[in-house]
Amino acid sequence: MDNPKNLDDYLAGLGISEADDDAPPPLLDPAASPVPLVAGEPDADPAALLDGFLKGLVGRIDPELQVNVSQDGMVVQAEIQGERASRLAGRDGRTLGAIEVLCYAVLSRQGHSELRVRVDAGGFRHRHAENLTRLAERLAVQVAKSGESHEMQPMPPSDRRVIHLALQEHPMVSTESVGEGSARRLIIRPRTDLVGG
Structure with missing residues (x-):
């Protein structure tokens, strides 16, 4: 996927398209990281799913950042930490909001649409x-x-x-x-x- 033209192409590159449910999710750049952006089976632990997805995503943005994911009831929370973590917040937290939407899409696709997702970066939230x-x-x-x-x-x-x-x-x-x-x-x-x- 060299030149994604629309949102569906981007989502397909992240492994969250509606296309082939049985195919393993593709990497955006196979040479960039051995960790796929979406990993796991349906009904897998939501925190583990989110952990795998965020580590793949954040690893492509800044390999120095760390991700900690936990679940408290119906909320899966992720904290992105590191020297430059607060940059991921974006203007008025918009980038974090977009990351949360992607995280929710990943969990929903794996059968966890009832959960809420909260992502923080560098203590911004x-x-x-x-x-x-x-x-x-x-x-x-x-x-x-x-x-x-x-x-x-x-x-x-x-x-x-x-x-x-x-x-x-x-x-x-x-x-x-x-x-x-x-x-x-x-x-x-x-x-x-x-x-x-």
Whole structure:
């Protein structure tokens, strides 16, 4: 596959096309690494499947990076570590998001579509969640003082969840998600259940 022309060609190169289910997944460049990007049998351990896939993918990007995969209930988590790991996050975590989509596709193709996938690189997601929590706390103070709601820009579900959790016990404000799809956003409102202050 010298010149992939569309998404199907790229996915086929990663071994996650719908083409031949019985054929072993191809390598993008057989000389680049002896580890295939997708390895394993259906019903294999999801953490092991994801570990094999990410080690193959990350090994092609930067052989110095390490991958640690674990499973906690219905969530398979992967941490990519190394000196340059945070570069994999991309702008606003978009590259990590794309890697998560590929990881989910790999697990889904192997019969694990019920699982959620979380991938972090160099602690990016942890730092991002801390920043969102601090933002939520600042906005909660502003909303409580002004008595007026604050509507945030559309954001991914994982970001909205961080803010909901950060403010769920707040005595002066509540949160609500409104809108549909990629336009879904969060509103921080003054609590209306406070009577007389």
